[in-house]
Amino acid sequence: MSTQTVRLLTGTRMPLIGLGTWKSSPGQVRQAVEVAIDNGYRLIDCAYMYQNEDEVGAGINSRIQKGVVKREDMFVVTKLWGTFHAPEDVKPGLLKSLDSLKLDYVDLYLMHSPMGFKKTESLATQPEYSDVDYVTTWKAMEKLVDEGLVKTIGVSNFNTSQLERLMSLANIKPVVNQVELHPYLMQPKLVQYCKSKGIILMAYSPFGSPDRPFQRTDQDPVSLLENPVINEIANKYGKTAAQVLLRLHVQRNIVVIPKSATPSRIVQNAEVFDFNLAEEDIKKLEGLNRNWRAVKWEVGHPPHKFYPFNED
Template sequence: MAPKVPTVKFNNGKEIPIFGLGTWKSKPGEVTQAVKDAIDIGYRHIDCAMVYGNEPEVGEAIKAKIGEGVVKREDLFVTSKLWNTYHRTDMVIPALKKTLSNLGLAYLDLYLIHWPLAFKDGDDLFPEKDGKIQFSDADYVDTWKEMEKAVKQGLTKSIGISNFNSEQVKRILEVAEIKPVTNQVECHPYLNQKKLIEFCKSKDITITAYSPLGSPDRPWAKPDDPQLMDDAKLKKVAEKYGKTPAQILLRYQVQRGNITIPKSVTKSRIKENFEIFDFELSAEDMKYIDTFDCNGRFCAMDRGINHKDYPFNIDF
């Protein structure tokens, strides 16, 4: 019997399973099976995005499992994200409707602005000229007002942000009629996000930790980049608990109260990642893992570095 995954309560009273399946970099041919396996194992939270290019295949898996009677739609928590080329106000709702059509769903549980930076409007997801990404002057504050309309239209139950720094969160809160429920950010022991977590918590905004395993399969990884899962200190902690390094990393996030969404397409790993609810890290070990922090960001969105809204130019 799969463990019941604890939930986290949002500032709007709705709840999200603290643990879910990420689908970034999951190839269309593999992701349908991965989502089916995850649902069979007990996952009820699936994290998607239009830019991942695999929403139709994720939708197929959801449809199959609802069809088999394994789950009902209301048992699942499905997140997707508005891509950078659709920030212009007249494009937000159509982009969301396209995602719903891709996923074969009538509504999302959560819709996020994927990045605070707007790229040149349109369907070319990485609009380049002379090898440089072209930007749009759309302001994410205006985009947010359209996100609120999506809630009012019943297209999504909750809305949030992703990759926003503390100043950008403040700007949203100044105009928000509906507060963001979460800020989805890269988070793992090399980048533990302590300050941003404390800040968001003070505003009643949860943190969702993406790349909790250090994103070992990121497309731009260099051979000599540090590998979080190979860290000798982490391996020592894992030995102590009789768990894998991955399980320690995931347990660390869950114990901090962060919503956690590791990606995998391998059934054995999807299952292993889920087996973190039968043990607890000691307070000392939690503090020890905190000391691994080295501001080690793996997902820096370098292509947006010259954008006025690039989020990583300040401390947090």
């Protein structure tokens, strides 16, 4: 696998393909991480919320100990969960992830969403909203950079207005906005805004998250992986639909983090640097846009005051 990279605002380089780890269950995810690293992946996308960081860390550390990679060759991303948005909770939130991952630092720390929640003992319960301003949370995240616990900081699930506000008040600009992106949700306005500011986009759920827990089969469009237009394009290039969905992003310098716990798919998902989608095929993929979200972040009603998906 060729490890193509993109340049962050700080000058650091970040791989264009990484392994997603949401829903990768204990007992599976360590092997998935090991297979990924053995096959050239250097970016792993984690989160406190995924409740599997100890196994993800075991996978990363086993490959460091075996000499397959050095820590500095890896680009580890994790995320601050909403229950840690109060400024005094931000560092403890990060330390929980570092402790599980058994790492001294992460390469990129993301605010998982602009929405803060009240502290809870368990992640299983429905969170109650807190009204901590995400800018206040961000200021506490900036200190983690100064302390050397995180190399860079960014956000996830921010809309354009929220990013604009954050950019106007931040001392350290966010290097990344991690959002859902695929042909059914192209988000051209948000993509254009991020590009204009040098904020790198990370595309999550590139296959429409077919294994997500909250499916609405009565309302959902045909799965991206089964979509006839995408499969026709895949046949033209001798690639799979999954590879076309990933190529769409890397060809535009958007980082993408497909999740798989299946070794053959982990390998397949990295093989996207040996073909180029023609402009006409990109247009066809863009033409599938229908503003459909797999991950709606509907955590309660009425929506949180910082609910990001009412615009863009």
